[in-house]
Amino acid sequence: MSNKEYWDLLDEDRIPTGEVFCRSDTIQPGQLHTVVHVCIFNENNEMLIQHRSESKDNRPGRWDVSAGGSALTGETSRRAAQRETAEELGIVLDLTDQRPYFTVNFDCGFDDYYIVHLPKLKTENFVLQESELQEVRFACMDEILTMLDEHEFVPCKKNLIRLLFDYAAGTHFPMKTENEA
DSSP: OOOOOEEEEEOTTSOEEEEEEETTSOOOTTOBEEEEEEEEEOTTSOEEEEEEOTTOSSSTTOEEESEEEEOOTTOOHHHHHHHHHHHHHOOOOOOTTOOOSEEEEETTEEEEEEEEEOTTOOGGGOOOOTTTEEEEEEEOHHHHHHHHHTTOBOSOOHHHHHHHHHHHHTOOOOOOOTTOO
8 A cells, every 4th residue: 555645636616626636746736735734722822832853854843833734535624633633643633513713725725724722731641743743842922923033933924823822812612632531
């Protein structure tokens, strides 16, 4: 079996075109796919951030939001968010009845952002996927904005980080995971 990663291609309305794209190929203009980001917040309104592995081909050694990646062929956005969180952090989330808080369009697709509150979860509860990331920690908004200035965080708009924290502060339904005691 191949270790290659395949994505469904979508049209501008997010309807599958029936075409499949292999990650190792070069995506062409007009080819769109779904990317998910899971932003986990604790009781202090700090976001869990991950330090990407130095061996990653895309932005190695930079800090990033809690978990994320591309939806695989046949996956919904929600299912991709659950899978990426389980793979990268060892945390099993139930996102039933949750939609992304917002979507950011980019040249090659759609970035869906999920915001999750896990107030009782501590960093020692995570089982990290070593091929993807080095470490995790919680950080406040100002810390992440400074990391952006110092090019330590994956490139993004500062207002995106502010929006994530703003949404997280207004969300009051903590989730539970299978990992909580």
